[in-house]
Amino acid sequence: MVNVELLQAPAAVECCAPPARQALAADGAEKLAKTLKAIADPARLRLISMVAAHDDAEACVCDLTEPLGLSQPTVSHHLKVLVDAGILSRDKRGTWAYYRLVPGALDALAQSVVTV
Amino acid sequence: MVNVELLQAPAAVECCAPPARQALAADGAEKLAKTLKAIADPARLRLISMVAAHDDAEACVCDLTEPLGLSQPTVSHHLKVLVDAGILSRDKRGTWAYYRLVPGALDALAQSVVTV
Structure with a gap:
């Protein structure tokens, strides 16, 4: 039998004053850590940077290989x-794939870091 | 015998127009990746967040253990x-160590992410 009182209890409990600022919850922390891990690599940071610095902010994989030495x-x-x-979007055209920064992706990530 | 012409050649070569935006150099990428790796972990993100949300933005290690379940x-x-x-500073007082956010550290990191 389901205990209705127990199911309803959490909504009625007021044990603590709310903190001045809400600490990051476990699921939010997992998600943010995953995105940060994706960019927390020297080669990947340089790839992002090279794509952003490229003409039209779009780069072919064929242009990115040699400067990295990989x-x-x-x-x-x-x-x-x-x-x-x-962080990047990919567009396959003919033989090559072309990469762009996803608009706002780095800004959103930076905002998450500041308000962690 | 050393070929002087070959050694001097790179300085004289002008093969490409400079990029509109300077791409991140290898040493800058290594340094930024290292700091990002430090925060790219769910437990560490939650610790930063809990310290920031704490009264006076300072927390004792004794207050941080139980909420994380570690x-x-x-x-x-x-x-x-x-x-x-x-990212954090540490102050040992008596039995416990107390942690604070280093002022500006997250802002600086966020800025590095946006301008990568």
Whole structure:
């Protein structure tokens, strides 16, 4: 049998004054940590930076490999991590994939860091 | 025999127009990645958040252990990583260590993310 009183109890409990600022909850922390991990890598930071610095803020994977001194599969892996994290977008045109910064993605991440 | 022409060649080469925005150099990327790695962890993000939300923005390690559900040595380890990264400062008073956010540290990190 379901105990209705127990199910309703949490809403009625007022044990503590609310803190001046709400601390980050576990699920929010997991999500933010995941995105931060995606960019917390020297090669990936340089890829983001190179894409942003490129003409039209768009870069072909073929332009990103040589300056980093990494193999194309390694660069493609790093780019995939950044796409999966919502930092870069990918557009396949013909032989090559082209990458752009997702508008506002870095700003939103920076805002999350400041208000953690 | 050393080929002087080859050694001098790179300075004379002008192959490309400079990029509109300067891409992040390798050493800058290493340094930023290291600081981002320090905060790219759910427990450490929650610790930063709990310290910031605490009365007077200062928290004793004794107040941080129970809400996280981690052992005190584990929490102390995470706090040390954050102190070493320049995010928190530590003040030992009597039995306990007290932690504060380093003023401006998160703002500076956020700024680095936006201008990567």
